[in-house]
Amino acid sequence: MLIIKVNEVPNSKEGLKERVRRAWRINTDRLYNQKELIAVYKGEILEVYKVLSYGKDQIEEKRVAFELEEISSELKGKKIIYKTANPCTIVDVEDLVFA
Incomplete structure (x- = not known):
């Protein structure tokens, strides 16, 4: 599982x-x-x-971009x-520590 930390929350x-x-x-x-x-x-x-997929970012070539689909999850x-x-x-979901 990938974890992306954001430093601010967009409004949508x-x-x-x-x-x-x-x-x-x-x-x-x-990422495999x-x-x-x-x-x-x-x-x-x-x-x-x-x-859904990933590859080289079109704007920042040394970075990665993902194609994503929102899913329901008990983690949310x-x-x-x-x-x-x-x-x-990247982390195994079994290794997540919940507060």
């Missing part, structure tokens, strides 16, 4: 989706088999997305303890 669902979908620095080799992405703000899971609205400074990382 589409704004959040647009914010988390592109311009992330992560090795694409690590990553099917879900969660958007997190100050430890709260704002949204859960299905990763939960608080996690997540202390890494990296805004885009």
Whole structure:
């Protein structure tokens, strides 16, 4: 599962989706088999997305962009303890620590 940390919350669902979908620095080799992405703000899971595809960002070439679809999930609205400074990382859902 991918975790994207945002430092501010857009004022719409589409704004959040647009914010988390592109311009992330992560090795694409690590993205193999990553099917879900969660958007997190100050430890709260704002949204859960299905990763439809990913590739080189069209604007920032050394970054990655995702094609996402919003999905329902029990994780939405939960608080996690997540202390890494990296805004885009991969974690096993079993390793998430809930507050």
